[in-house]
Amino acid sequence: MDMTRNNASKGKERGIFQNPFDAAPTGPDETPLTADGTALESRGLHLYYGETHALKGIDLGMPARRITALIGPSGCGKSTYLRCFNRMNDMIEGVRVEGKVIVEGADVYRPDVDLELLRKRVGMVFQKSNPFPMSIRENISFGPRMTGVRGRGKIDEIVERSLRQADLWEEVRDRLDHSALDLSGGQQQRLCIARALANEPDILLLDEPASALDPISTAKIEETLLQLKKLYTIIIVTHNLQQAARIADLTAFFMLGEVVEVDDTTTMFTNPSEAITEEYITGRFG
């Protein structure tokens, strides 16, 4: 497993328990967030929905400032796994988690975790775009305002920066006060990406962000993600294998709640080590 290639030693510690309001944007210097370059990690992660054993001991690490794709057939647990990193599974009644989920070196299931700060650091974009019934500006500034950012000038700055990063600024700059619900489907999804970026997160979790979009909108999102990977650690769940092949540095193949194989994307798609991975990638099932 070639997970820790960027073995840089100049990592800085920015755990979610320290400097709770230190949200300075991370520079494009490719500095890994932890000493070994792993931004996200899970060790022996088991998750149960009541009696259902959904994740069966996942051990996985994901490098900083890279795109990691999670692929696998429906119901294999990849979305559930993704939602462990910002603890969105907490919302579901009867979920039980065992093992460790480590974000920037800190276990997010520790009882003293600041949940709001965690979710600010670990942004998420959902499968179905979910802009709030407000103006574009209000949508983008929602996160910062909820976490205490004040001041019109500062907010405007955040709105512009986030929209630019999500490659939406040119399209909406003249109608920031129009309802976000008037945007097209692809624009709405990029708005959701911009909204997550407005919080200045370190990590971006994307749960099939392009599955409901047309090919042009999808291409636009992929382009955006390739730009964003210079600044952010990106984990993307996708059903679209070509998409994974196009944008991911690393790919993990999930099946029945377990990780079958994880490798460099190129290796994974040209020379997988497991037979079942090859069957899935070549479209024999899935």
Next chain:
Amino acid sequence: MPDSESRACSFADAGSGLPSGLPGLWITALATLAVLLMLAALLWIVAVNAFGWFWPARVSEIALDDGTIRIGIVVAREALPTIDDGDASEAHRIQLKVGSRELTRADFVWLDESEIVGGTTPEDLVRVVRSEYGDAFGRIVGAIDAAGASVDVSSGRALEGLLETGKRWHSERRGLEGERDRVRRPLTRLEERLDLLERSARAQTPQGKHEMAALETAVADEGARLASRLDGLQTDLDDLEERLRSSRLMLATGQAELEVPLGHVIEVVWANRLGFLGRCAHALRGGVLFLFTDPREANTEGGIFPALFGTVLLVLLMSVAVVPLGVVTAVYMTEYARPGMLLRLAGQAVNNLAGVPSIVFGMFGLAFFIYEVGGAVDHTFFSDKLPTPTFGTGGMLWASLTLALLTVPVVVVATREGLLAVPRNWREGSLALGATRWQTLRRIILPAAMPGILTGLILAVSRAAGEVAPLMLTGAVKLAPTLPVDGMPPFLHLQRKFMHLGFHIYDVSMQSPNVEAAKPMAFATTLVLLLLVILLNLTAIVVRRRLRRAYQGQVV
């Protein structure tokens, strides 16, 4: 197209002769039609009956075969009740409103049509609307002015001048009375305090006696200070009253000659001279006056302003109380409570509360709000007024809280539905951005549930505006001397009793000393109540629509 026709026939013939589903269509359509017809009939009957209250009917002069003349308005016509089954069933009788209660003791007479020899509607017949004894009908045959000189009524101008003068005196009297009350107010307040003190238990204590003596001195001083101004005003008033009493209209009613002092004349209507437009204008003016004037003569005459005001204020106060209570309950039940047996039980309890007869809420309001809470409030804050109750008796506050309790299930149920309808991905989106649950609730969920909350409010208002039973126990009265809002601090007097349209309808139609005369008034009040409920509903619907529009246009 013979081809297609024959094909259609073969399809129809293939079945039992009657296309399946058609009886179902008929039955449901007929039921719907029946419901709509009943609604239309309800509105029609109320509107038509109410209209009679405002429309200036012609005044008829009817000659009977015994030589007597009756003047009045024809109200109804019906077949004469027959005792045996002879051929008398063709006979009819008419009901005539003759007014002038002081002469005949009844406003209405029944006249047998067989006794009538002639009926006309001459232009000089008038209807005199009076502040006492109800309407009078007849012909103005003379008038006397304040100086005792006779006025020539054959020239319309002189009579008009007299009536104008009468109107001016009326408004002068209102002004003088208002000023007298204003000047006297400090004295009135002192007297009220003394009166309360005398009736309270403290009057027996040495300190109470001391205070009473001080108050008595203050009353005497204040009285002496204001005496000259009050006397002056009173003299002016007496003078005006005398003029209003001595100037009179002579009205020949057919039965007798009535002397109507100008002080009693509210309006003289030459009903037979009015054209169609004149009648419309008169009806419109009557409608406006009806809404904005006080009732007279034990509520059988005049307007309904205090009842209208009381109803609107009651509904507003009820809304202010019920929305927070209902919304907070619904938020807890949907957002915080753990789903399970207990929550289901609580939900059922709330639903069943909606089915409890409203009079039961009235009893609860009386027992809990008035006796318990109101009693406690009186003991704590108004003990110097005891045994006269302040909040320990029916009033606006307790009535609106009782109604709020009555309507809270509606708000809870509608709000819960509104909350459940908020898309799950908005909640997730908000939480994923680092918002707390409370922020998500306040910024995302509650605004999105607003249409549901407003639906609840609409239903609550509709129900509350029409409730009467609980109000009879908690503070609605036949005649309230004061409005719950006035210019005296603290301006909103929630302890006061109030009038209410629903109770007014009951009172006018069942408790009135002159039911026959008050009947159209009851219908007019009903119409106002209906229109009020519709208006309140429309307002809420428009607001809800605006809000809904804000949430529409969501693509994907």
